[in-house]
Amino acid sequence: xTILYTIPILxxxxxxxxxxxxxxxxxxxxxxxxxxxxxxxxxxxxxLPKLGKNNIYDYCRSSFGQSLQSARxxxxxxxxxxxxxxxxxxxxxxxxLEDCKLMSELTIDFLDSCSSTINISSILPNKQTDSLQSLLxxxxxxxxxxxxxxQDTASENGLYTAIADATKLYGVSLALFxxxxxYKTLKVNFGLGRKLLFxxxxxxxxxxxxxxxxxxxxxxxxxxxxxxLLQSSDTVVVRDIKVVNPNGTEDFTTINDAIAAAPNKTxxxxxxxxIYVVEGxxxxxxxxxxxxxxxxxxxxxxxxxxxxxxxxxVDGSTTFNSATFAVVGQGFVGINITVRNTAGAIKxxxxxxxxxxxxxxxxxxSFEGYQDTLYTHSLRQFYRNCDIYGTVDFIFGNAAVVLQDxxxxxxxxxxxxxxxxxxxxRTDPNQNTGISIHNCNIQAAPDLAASSGTTKSYLGRxxxxxxxxxxxxxxxxxxxxxxxxxxxxxxxxxxxxYYAEYDNRGSxxxxxxRVTWPGYNVIDATNATAFTVSNFIAGDGWLPATGAPxxxxxV
Numbered sequence: 053x054t055i056l057y058t059i060p061i062l063x064x065x066x067x068x069x070x071x072x073x074x075x076x077x078x079x080x081x082x083x084x085x086x087x088x089x090x091x092x093x094x095x096x097x098x099x100l101p102k103l104g105k106n107n108i109y110d111y112c113r114s115s116f117g118q119s120l121q122s123a124r125x126x127x128x129x130x131x132x133x134x135x136x137x138x139x140x141x142x143x144x145x146x147x148x149l150e151d152c153k154l155m156s157e158l159t160i161d162f163l164d165s166c167s168s169t170i171n172i173s174s175i176l177p178n179k180q181t182d183s184l185q186s187l188l189x190x191x192x193x194x195x196x197x198x199x200x201x202x203q204d205t206a207s208e209n210g211l212y213t214a215i216a217d218a219t220k221l222y223g224v225s226l227a228l229f230x231x232x233x234x235y236k237t238l239k240v241n242f243g244l245g246r247k248l249l250f251x252x253x254x255x256x257x258x259x260x261x262x263x264x265x266x267x268x269x270x271x272x273x274x275x276x277x278x279x280x281l282l283q284s285s286d287t288v289v290v291r292d293i294k295v296v297n298p299n300g301t302e303d304f305t306t307i308n309d310a311i312a313a314a315p316n317k318t319x320x321x322x323x324x325x326x327i328y329v330v331e332g333x334x335x336x337x338x339x340x341x342x343x344x345x346x347x348x349x350x351x352x353x354x355x356x357x358x359x360x361x362x363x364x365x366v367d368g369s370t371t372f373n374s375a376t377f378a379v380v381g382q383g384f385v386g387i388n389i390t391v392r393n394t395a396g397a398i399k400x401x402x403x404x405x406x407x408x409x410x411x412x413x414x415x416x417x418s419f420e421g422y423q424d425t426l427y428t429h430s431l432r433q434f435y436r437n438c439d440i441y442g443t444v445d446f447i448f449g450n451a452a453v454v455l456q457d458x459x460x461x462x463x464x465x466x467x468x469x470x471x472x473x474x475x476x477x478r479t480d481p482n483q484n485t486g487i488s489i490h491n492c493n494i495q496a497a498p499d500l501a502a503s504s505g506t507t508k509s510y511l512g513r514x515x516x517x518x519x520x521x522x523x524x525x526x527x528x529x530x531x532x533x534x535x536x537x538x539x540x541x542x543x544x545x546x547x548x549x550y551y552a553e554y555d556n557r558g559s560x561x562x563x564x565x566r567v568t569w570p571g572y573n574v575i576d577a578t579n580a581t582a583f584t585v586s587n588f589i590a591g592d593g594w595l596p597a598t599g600a601p602x603x604x605x606x607v
Contacts, residue, residue, distance in 0.1 A: 086111050090227040091480060095220045109174045112228040116167040119191075119225045122218045123163055127156035129214055143368045148201035151372045152211070155194035158342060158380070158408075162187040163225075170233070181233050182484070182590045186410060186452060188226040189483035190430035193450040195219045196479055196516075197429070201370045226482045288599035291323035297330045307338050307349070307359065316343040320383055320597055324348040329389065331356040337363070337376060340409070344381035348598075351389035354418040354439065360392040364399035371424060375406035384412040385598050393421040397443055397466045403427045407451065411594040414438055421446065422463060428453045428487070432589045436600055441497055445475035447487065448515060452589050454488045456603060461497040462509045462531060471500075472538055474512035476519040486520030486550070487512075488583040491607050494523075494560070496531040510538040511553075514545035522575075522583045524554040525607055532560035537567045547571055554580040555606075577606060 086108065087096030099118060100111055130152045141149070166184050169176070176184070199215045294310050295302035304310040310327045318325065324346050331352040338359055340347060351357025361376035363369040377391045384407075395402035404421040405414075410431035418439040419426050425442035428449035435455045440447060443465035447455070462471040473494065476487050500507060509531050512521045537551055549571035553563055563574050573579075585591035586604040595602050 089231045090224050092220045096224045108232040112232045115225040115228050119221050120163045120167055122221050123159045126214050126218050130156055145205040147370045147373045148205045151201045151370055152198040155198050159191050159194050162191050176233055179593050185484045186431050189485050191222045192480055193430040223480055230482045289323035290326055293326040295328045298332050306336055307334055314344050314347055318346050320346050329357045333358045335360055337361050340379040340381045342380045346383040347381055348385040350387045353388045354390050358390045362395040364395035364402035366399040371401040375403040378406045379409045382410045384409045386414045386417055388416050390418040397422040407433055413598045413600050415600045443471050445472050448475040450477040450485045452485045454585050454589055455492055456490045458492045460494050462500050463497045464499040464503050471509035472513045474521050475515035476521045477516040478518040478520050479516045481518050488588050489523045489526055492526045495529040508533050511536050513538040514540050514549045517545045517548050519545055519549040522552045523556055524580045526556050527558040528556050528560040530559035534565040535567050
């Protein structure tokens, strides 16, 4: 096992395998020994200046400056290729470049935010450090997603070298940031109890939430929805509410029109812009871009407010662009909606929801698809009381995500296929990403349960080298293969991944015949606590504002 697995997992958020040799505090820092703490020491030494200072922060700031310059250069290259070759490229190739354009813009924003912050101070609060590490982790994820889209569509080989060099540089920045700022924030406040803003009954699937809004907005909501709000809350503030109804009797007939009307770049203290979507089937591809922050969409309930689409890879979409519902805007909250991708198993990758929104929450929602249903792309995410249906890799991506009190349903795939519930995509041990599945129900959907039983189903498989997934205090049914986990390709990632199980129950929860990979672990309560809402996604800092109930620690 590597150092990542022999130290207490509490430290995983900040320490990685690349930090096996800690630099003594009295050792003068040079590019040579600073770079030994990165995944690419040779590349790091080639780009860092010889500052001659015993200061990790100056080296990190230098790396950030170069990273930001590289990101802007890459964005220019993408624009160049889009203008140069758009008339000769296939639909999927154009989509791949457009995906890269979107992600390069986000990368510039993230790096600019990080650089501005670390230029001010060498000491950051834990909350701010976690936010910056999340942004830097997302920068690497953006690069990887761009690269995969270009490779899948065989477009613009000229961009590959630029992507590879930028990825190494961003990795250096993340490693140095973790080495410089992360070590000052090792203390983690364990979440030891429940953090419910209202009772479990009130937080269930009836959609009632304690929202603080004006009498005017309250009357609008209650008159259209027919539901009474609960008591006012001091934490969930509403600035405005708009209603979507396809019959034309309310503010908008489509969800996207309502999103377009929302103000840009609002702050959480200004309150949520609520879009109430009445019961109905909405055949539209919903996009919430980076400027639409602190947006809350409330439906009439699972299988009542339904958003549906059928984009898929077979018909020319990229995986990234196949999503029926895509959200990037920070602070998004989705409640009581069903999102479907109806392309079917035969169309392979077909995403229902793609989420790349930091501090985002889905409560009492349903996501339905087959392969690649829920794309937890990047940044920090929380799901509670949600249903997720799928077959191959149906919860995947590289966010820091906790699914709590959710139902994960394996469906019947095509013949000769298997089910893998998760495919986590961590590419760098310094990324604070992974999938934590807490107090969930893992079971077969009716079509799979009624089948011949020949389909093998697994808890997950390693999409990328440092894949990280934990199941804890969950109910696992017998349809899960006794081995529990499936390899991706030969022995790829089996020593560098981190898969763990803790205190699960049910007929499929026995670990007696699980895989014996170096990266697989059966853990105790102390280690499991690192993957709770309070610790893994720093949920105590941002979830209260959403009104979503959550268990901060183990249950």
